[in-house]
Amino acid sequence: MTCQEFNNLMFDYTEGHLPSKQSKAIEAHLQQCHKCKIAFSQYKDIIQKLHQLPNLKCPDTVVEKVFNSIPITDTKIPLSTKIYQSISRRLSWKIRFAMGVAVVIFCILVFYPGQEKIEYDQQIFTTEEIEKAKKDAELALGYFHYYVAKTEQVIENQVITNSLIKPITTIKKALKPSLNGG
Amino acid sequence: MKQKQFKKIVNKYKDIIYNQAFYFTRNKEDAEDITQEVFIKLWHHLNNIKLTSLKAWILKVTRNLCVDYSRRKKEHISISFNNNEQKSSILETLPDEHSSPEKKAINIDLKEHITRVINHLPEKIRTIVIMRDIQDLKYETIAETMELPLNSVKTYLHRGRKILSKNLSTYYKNDFLRE
Numbered sequence: 001m002t003c004q005e006f007n008n009l010m011f012d013y014t015e016g017h018l019p020s021k022q023s024k025a026i027e028a029h030l031q032q033c034h035k036c037k038i039a040f041s042q043y044k045d046i047i048q049k050l051h052q053l054p055n056l057k058c059p060d061t062v063v064e065k066v067f068n069s070i071p072i073t074d075t076k077i078p079l080s081t082k083i084y085q086s087i088s089r090r091l092s093w094k095i096r097f098a099m100g101v102a103v104v105i106f107c108i109l110v111f112y113p114g115q116e117k118i119e120y121d122q123q124i125f126t127t128e129e130i131e132k133a134k135k136d137a138e139l140a141l142g143y144f145h146y147y148v149a150k151t152e153q154v155i156e157n158q159v160i161t162n163s164l165i166k167p168i169t170t171i172k173k174a175l176k177p178s179l180n181g182g
Numbered sequence: 183m184k185q186k187q188f189k190k191i192v193n194k195y196k197d198i199i200y201n202q203a204f205y206f207t208r209n210k211e212d213a214e215d216i217t218q219e220v221f222i223k224l225w226h227h228l229n230n231i232k233l234t235s236l237k238a239w240i241l242k243v244t245r246n247l248c249v250d251y252s253r254r255k256k257e258h259i260s261i262s263f264n265n266n267e268q269k270s271s272i273l274e275t276l277p278d279e280h281s282s283p284e285k286k287a288i289n290i291d292l293k294e295h296i297t298r299v300i301n302h303l304p305e306k307i308r309t310i311v312i313m314r315d316i317q318d319l320k321y322e323t324i325a326e327t328m329e330l331p332l333n334s335v336k337t338y339l340h341r342g343r344k345i346l347s348k349n350l351s352t353y354y355k356n357d358f359l360r361e
Contacts, residue, residue, distance in 0.1 A: 011340040042347045049296055050315035050346075058200035062214045063192060066221040070188070 001029040006036050010043060188228060191236070192221055198317065199244045205312045206248040208301050212255070216247045241319075241327040245309050252305070292350065299349045303342055310335055311342040 006029050012018050013026050030037045125133075199220050204213035220243050224231075231239050300308060309328065313319045314335075325332045 011336060011343075015336075039347070042351065043343060046296070046343055046347045046350065047315060049293055050311065051318070053205070053293060053297065053316050055197065055317070056201050056204055058196040058217055059214065062200070062217050063196060066192060066218050066225075067189070069218075069222060070185070070225045 001025050003029075003033060003036055006030075006033070006040075010040060014044065014047065184228060188225055191224065191228075195237070195240050196221075199240065201317055202241070202244050202309075202312055203248055205297065205300065205316055206245075206308060207251055207255070208297060209255075212251050216244065216251060219247055220244050235326075237323065238326040241313070241323070242329075245327060248309070249305050295350060296346060299346055302349070303345060307338045307342040307345070310338045311346070314339050315343070 006026060009018060009022065009026060013023060018026070030040060196217060199217045200213055203216040204210065207213055207216070220240060223243055224240065227239075300311060303311060306328065310324055313324045313327070314321070321332055321335055324330075325335045328335065330338075
């Protein structure tokens with residue numbers, strides 16, 4: 001074993017973390033190398049001296065000052081807050097976030113009404129589709145009344161113009177499914 | 183209820199905090215101020231701290247305050263005991279009963295020099311040496327407090343011990359200390 005290798009292993013050897021084979025190699029090196037032996041002896045002595053430094057007692061005056069600077073009366077905390085604080089102290093923020101998301105999703109699924117659907121003639125239509133159909137029908141009816149009036153005028157005047165023929169044809173085509181009962 | 187819990191915590195951790203603060207700053211008044219500040223902060227944050235992390239939180243805050251105080255005071259290598267009487271009253275209680283008076287005096291001097299040289303260590307290494315070799319805290323606790331991997335803690339500790347060993351080599355030239 002070289003001195004460099006010994007230096008690298010000194011800490012683990014001191015802590016007793018080395019396998020016996022390596023420990024024996026170190027002991028053999030220390031018997032041969034005077035320099036490493038002294039360095040190791042000083043290293044161990046430092047640790048021993050550090051361990052021997054006293055554990056000091058905190059003066060009572062410090063504790064008294066601490067208690068004098070905090071409020072004497074304990075403000076009452078509501079039970080729900082205590083429960084929440086107790087739970088939140090034990091759960092990590094990730095778990096709390098996931099729980100919050102789960103609650104939101106649950107509320108959406110349970111309480112959100114969604115689109116109202118109406119069944120008509122064994123087909124299900126949304127309210128949107130029904131409203132659109134109503135508007136289309138109103139428009140068609142509007143056109144119908146207009147051209148009925150126009151037709152009456154023609155019959156009265158006995159004049160059919162081109163401007164009348166095309167729209168009538170268009171309306172007839174659009175209303176064909178309804179007229180055929182579709 | 184909170185006050186009762188708080189008092190228990192104060193009594194449990196006051197000596198740990200005071201020791202760490204004292205050996206870091208080497209000043210009695212600063213150590214007292216730091217200890218007081220840690221507990222006042224604890225009082226205000228008690229409801230937000232997880233019980234399992236309480237010790238690490240306390241040690242972390244202590245360490246941060248020690249570093250702040252140290253930087254503010256711009257520490258130099260000097261003895262910061264208040265007077266000689268206090269110095270000897272602390273170190274004379276150490277187990278050296280079978281040594282000769284001469285040896286005892288040299289050992290006291292060495293230990294004083296050690297505490298002085300500890301002050302010279304970089305802040306991170308200083309904290310780790312104090313927590314491990316003086317306060318005998320577990321590596322896992324130190325790693326959690328310092329927010330370092332376990333191996334880094336051991337590396338810093340080894341480095342600190344080597345620096346101390348190198349700085350104190352003059353004491354070891356004297357045959358009296360070789361047992």
